[in-house]
Amino acid sequence: MGIEIKLPDGSKKQYEKGARPLDIAMDISEGLAKRAFGAIVNDEYWDLGRPLETSCDFRLVLDKDSEAPVFFRHTMAHIMAQAVMRLYGEDRVKLAIGPTIENGFYYDIDLDDVRLTEEDLPKIEAEMEKIIKEDLPIERFELPVSEAVILMNNQLQPYKVELIEDLVKDYGTEFVTFYRQGDFTDLCRGPHLPSTGKVKFFKLTSVSGAYWRGDEKNKMLQRIYGTAFSKKADLEEYLAKIEEARKRDHRKLGPALGLFTINYDYAPGMPIFLPKGTDMLNELLKFSREKHIEDGYREVSTPQIMSDSLWRTSGHWDHYSDNMYFTEKEEQQFAVKPMNCPGHILAYKSSPVSYRDLPMKIFEFGKVHRYERSGVLHGLFRVRGFVQDDAHVFCTREQIQQEVIGVIDFVKKIYEPFDFQYRAELSTRPENFMGEIELWDIATEALRDSLKAKKMDYIVNEGDGAFYGPKIDYHIKDSLGREWQCATIQLDFMMPERFGIKYIGPDNNEYQPVMIHRAIFGSTERFMGILIEHYAGAFPTWLAPVQVKVIPIADRHTDYARSVVVSLRGKGFRAEVDDRQKSTNYKIREAQLNKIPYMLIVGDREMQNGQVSVRLRSEKDLGSIDLEEFIHKLTEEVKDRKGKSIFE
RNA sequence: GCCAACGUAGCUCAAUCGGAAGAGCGGCUGAUUUGUAAUCAGCAGGUUGGGGGUUCAAGUCCCUUCGUUGGCUCCA
Numbered sequence A: 001m002g003i004e005i006k007l008p009d010g011s012k013k014q015y016e017k018g019a020r021p022l023d024i025a026m027d028i029s030e031g032l033a034k035r036a037f038g039a040i041v042n043d044e045y046w047d048l049g050r051p052l053e054t055s056c057d058f059r060l061v062l063d064k065d066s067e068a069p070v071f072f073r074h075t076m077a078h079i080m081a082q083a084v085m086r087l088y089g090e091d092r093v094k095l096a097i098g099p100t101i102e103n104g105f106y107y108d109i110d111l112d113d114v115r116l117t118e119e120d121l122p123k124i125e126a127e128m129e130k131i132i133k134e135d136l137p138i139e140r141f142e143l144p145v146s147e148a149v150i151l152m153n154n155q156l157q158p159y160k161v162e163l164i165e166d167l168v169k170d171y172g173t174e175f176v177t178f179y180r181q182g183d184f185t186d187l188c189r190g191p192h193l194p195s196t197g198k199v200k201f202f203k204l205t206s207v208s209g210a211y212w213r214g215d216e217k218n219k220m221l222q223r224i225y226g227t228a229f230s231k232k233a234d235l236e237e238y239l240a241k242i243e244e245a246r247k248r249d250h251r252k253l254g255p256a257l258g259l260f261t262i263n264y265d266y267a268p269g270m271p272i273f274l275p276k277g278t279d280m281l282n283e284l285l286k287f288s289r290e291k292h293i294e295d296g297y298r299e300v301s302t303p304q305i306m307s308d309s310l311w312r313t314s315g316h317w318d319h320y321s322d323n324m325y326f327t328e329k330e331e332q333q334f335a336v337k338p339m340n341c342p343g344h345i346l347a348y349k350s351s352p353v354s355y356r357d358l359p360m361k362i363f364e365f366g367k368v369h370r371y372e373r374s375g376v377l378h379g380l381f382r383v384r385g386f387v388q389d390d391a392h393v394f395c396t397r398e399q400i401q402q403e404v405i406g407v408i409d410f411v412k413k414i415y416e417p418f419d420f421q422y423r424a425e426l427s428t429r430p431e432n433f434m435g436e437i438e439l440w441d442i443a444t445e446a447l448r449d450s451l452k453a454k455k456m457d458y459i460v461n462e463g464d465g466a467f468y469g470p471k472i473d474y475h476i477k478d479s480l481g482r483e484w485q486c487a488t489i490q491l492d493f494m495m496p497e498r499f500g501i502k503y504i505g506p507d508n509n510e511y512q513p514v515m516i517h518r519a520i521f522g523s524t525e526r527f528m529g530i531l532i533e534h535y536a537g538a539f540p541t542w543l544a545p546v547q548v549k550v551i552p553i554a555d556r557h558t559d560y561a562r563s564v565v566v567s568l569r570g571k572g573f574r575a576e577v578d579d580r581q582k583s584t585n586y587k588i589r590e591a592q593l594n595k596i597p598y599m600l601i602v603g604d605r606e607m608q609n610g611q612v613s614v615r616l617r618s619e620k621d622l623g624s625i626d627l628e629e630f631i632h633k634l635t636e637e638v639k640d641r642k643g644k645s646i647f648e
Numbered sequence B: 001g002c003c004a005a006c007g008u009a010g011c012u013c014a015a016u017c018g019g020a021a022g023a024g025c026g027g028c029u030g031a032u033u034u035g036u037a038a039u040c041a042g043c044a045g046g047u048u049g050g051g052g053g054u055u056c057a058a059g060u061c062c063c064u065u066c067g068u069u070g071g072c073u074c075c076a
Helices: A021-028 A030-035 A068-088 A118-134 A145-154 A158-171 A232-248 A250-256 A275-294 A308-314 A316-323 A341-349 A397-418 A437-453 A494-499 A524-535 A555-570 A584-593 A604-609 A627-639
Strands: A002-006 A012-016 A036-041 A044-046 A056-062 A104-110 A138-144 A175-181 A184-187 A201-211 A220-229 A305-307 A325-329 A332-336 A360-369 A385-395 A422-427 A458-461 A471-477 A483-492 A514-523 A548-552 A575-577 A598-602 A611-616 A621-626
Touching: A012 A021, A021 A030, A021 A036, A021 A056, A030 A036, A030 A056, A036 A068, A056 A068, A068 A104, A068 A118, A068 A175, A068 A184, A068 A220, A104 A201, A118 A201, A138 A145, A145 A158, A145 A175, A145 A184, A158 A184, A201 A232, A220 A232, A232 A250, A250 A524, A275 A360, A275 A385, A275 A397, A275 A514, A275 A524, A305 A308, A308 A316, A308 A332, A308 A341, A308 A494, A341 A360, A341 A385, A341 A494, A341 A514, A385 A397, A385 A524, A397 A437, A397 A471, A397 A483, A397 A514, A422 A437, A422 A483, A437 A471, A437 A483, A483 A494, A483 A524, A494 A514, A514 A524, A548 A555, A548 A584, A555 A575, A555 A598, A555 A604, A555 A627, A584 A598, A598 A604, A598 A627, A604 A611, A604 A621, A611 A627, A621 A627
Parallel strands: A002 A056, A422 A458, A548 A575, A548 A598
Antiparallel strands: A002 A012, A036 A044, A036 A056, A104 A220, A138 A175, A175 A184, A201 A220, A305 A332, A325 A332, A360 A385, A385 A514, A422 A471, A471 A483, A483 A514, A598 A611, A611 A621
């Protein structure tokens, strides 16, 4: 019986049933077969050695293809698991899960009472090298669930048994696949390379603890992280990139540039912004405020501490108190606000609202406090006190779509000047949700429809919504590729209900509005951390804490330099003079290291002509120009919040 | 909170086997008056995160505690 293979170029080829991708590759050329990692068959990963059963679309995966790493990193994870088993004894090693991740792979392993440290990694790497050298063939086979459970029980792999049982429970799975290399067999969906000798370049990067299924009630396993590439140069480039990225880490750069400090003894998780960091924050807020007002928001300011009864009504008491700070006076309980919404609702309720007032959009740079466990604090990215650029849109049900779309557009507008990559996620009903499921469904669909209407790419994050409603989140990557949530758009029918807020409709009846909670920076602290890493401290001029450093060459130029600074400050620029008794070169070098956008060097020539000699931090020396001209151009650059120097 | 690693001057890092706590940068003082990435000299700076223990002797070994880092969890 023949089958028909359709290649990417549209050509078709006939094969016997049971032909393997490797055979097909060999048919085309031997070189191709050597370079192939696997195949894609009808959009499914397919091992090179796995027989084809039916006619199909067929494509080989070569080293340049984006799918290639899935094959060799999966195999890498198995090789690592096998190495650990050899080193620590098959009886003692219980495997959990070992997936591929963005730049590598990991495996969660229960090693009984053995505690791995990073010093153990070279030993494991050496064993892995052996396995690679042995070039063990990797064989795929399927088993009915009952036999699979027996096999895994025999191999003393309780986590695998649990995984199989869950597959049956959740998906009604009847057959599961295994991969075998030498004496090592592992439950795995695949795909894999045809033999262990085909992987080449890898490095184990770290060990850490990880709970079985990510649940801290379960046992903590040991996770070994590794990275692997098909080319040596790629591995080296990746490792160098990580090294480079560490230098951009905002926790190093921020304090080094004098932006902020965190005193973990006295104020853990509560950053102290120094004057330069505060300048930046203020610029961000100024920018945000302008845009909000353009977009029809009105600004409010609500209390930091409010009575517990408010938080009971809002539902925070029941759903969020683990994250809240409390305080008591005159036998009354108060809570420090973890969110701004109840305050905004009180603002809404202060006077009757007509349908003509809707949508009502109010915003606040509200400082919120949330308790976070000590182990998760992370520079500016995860803190216990932060300022949200928080707003609530009160609208009718009919206006939901249009308003959500408005917010999506608004996010784009706010992120635009920064020019970074972000990703949207739709989060659905969590376990500890409030309210009725039907309303949740309506809200979730409304968000989904809005995303579709804006043709946005997004992924769905089941069960990750807020307790009062589903949400769209925006994630931005830090220098090391870790993602942090920034903007969030949340739909909420619950709080309007619980607070009994109303508007008067055209028919003079009372109706309940819907609330859209939304933040764009999310946390201004976190957003600033992202910016520090994004720009590696070389901020666009409008954000830079010091925009211009005026450097007099000798003492006799100091007065003129000061007058230049006065002129600049008069126009609202952040300028400083460096009048220390140091060499010109020294001052230039320091300004350069501080990534100050403009250095104005002034000596005899400039002083005589009312000029300044402009040097950019990109090391470009522009020569002397009139101070007036410099101010004129700088004004333009800053006014438009340009991402690049106008002089370049 | 849990698992692992790490805590030496403001910063970056030395200190051999357990045997006298050091350097560079930065800071201060003085000299130098400099034209596009570091002028020279001198000085100050430490309970080696805290507490306890072993030892003739502890930065170094052990215990404990606090903190940081990498993860897990939660989330902006």
